[in-house]
Amino acid sequence: MYTLENVLYKNVLNIGKLTIASGKITCLIGESGSGKTTLLKMLNHLVSCQQGVIRYKGEDLEVIDAINLRREVVMLPQTPVIFPGSIKDNLLIGLNFAQKKLPADKVLTAELNKVSINKELDERTDNLSGGEKQRLALARMILMQPETILLDEPTSALDDNTVEKVMAYILSYLKAGNKTAVMVTHSKQLAKKMADTIITMENGYIAAIEEVA
């Protein structure tokens, strides 16, 4: 899906060669400040490398329309972004941005249930907990049916019980549609459970690449 060659970004990232496989789950692990989030933002083309080439499906990111790319490769930031308005507004905003067909309310409610949010669609988002906001942002992303998802610590605000449910939700989406995921996580345990490939980062470099059997 992605190939990176001699990618350099200030003193944050320095990657010689890296391939991210299509239809697989790749987990990025490493200490804080090792460049994981910056790499994720580069794959979303929210940040550009200063040197080197990043290719998506064989095409240089620099020649791909950034907005179209982000509608195909959607990123979920670590701190969930909740827009003003209701839960429904938030679920639909990605589809509105991407000018895609909007689903019926029952589809939205079903998606909310899948991420264990038992609220009405027209409720405001002000009273949602941190964990609920994170799950709402995840459901919003999945509704867009992106080919690739970029997840930055998607379970950071969740308790252990909910982590299991949310991960099962993500996995079922990925496996059903043979989708690609790149996920940043602090948890080696979670990475081993989810990933096909684990990339360990250290000070902006790739320290190890491990294929999980």
Place this chain on the structure above:
Amino acid sequence: MNGIIEIGPLRLLAAYIFLVILFILVKSLGIKKEREIFFSALRMTVQLIAVGYILLYLFDYTHPAIALSILALMIFFAVRTIYSRVKTEINKKLRQVIIIAMVAGNSATIFYFLILVINIQPWYDARYFIPIAGMIIGNSMTGISLGVERLSGEIKAKRDLIEGALMLGATPRDATMHIVKDTFTAAIMPTINSMIGMGIVFLPGMMTGQSLAGLSPLIAIEYQIAIMLSILGSVTITVYLLTRFGYRTFFNHRSQLEIILDHDLAENEKI
């Protein structure tokens, strides 16, 4: 009462008592603004005396080239004032947008007002052209200053929200639409509010001047209504142009927000 009472230098000097009162109050309250107040009052006095003599000359020598030069000069100083008045840093592209908005919005309104509404001939008659251009440009300068401050401040403050929208495939326009709307409203509201108090709370300067000069209040009102609507027009057009093209200056051609700094990325990593 016929004619106008001339104030004269001595009685004009008596009016400066209000400045002295302000000085005493500021001093006793320990507000360190004496220098600023002094230079503002000095500038006001010198600028108005100078402009009085300039107008005296210009009213006798009207010429289209002179009118256009004055218009350019007024816009130049208004733009400079906007740059210095806005506290947040203004990027190079936004500076260009401000110039375009000020030139296009003000020129369109001034010429429309002079040629179609007042229908003066020649259009460059300095007696009309200069004070009307001054009022229109001055008000759009205030509108644009408010707009730039709001636009820059909001984009910086709501960076996460904008980036979050971009991550979902939003265009820069969609990602900043709520900020653009807020900016437009904030910048035009003072003009709209000033219309509410017009004639009840205060009599505007132009109308007061015309009434003092012996003109019928009914004619003065006609002028005042027309000028207020023109001010509304110029503020609307300039602020619309600012917001319509200004938000784009915060993004590069890859639709990336350009205010992201190195330390932000480092901070994200540390979370």
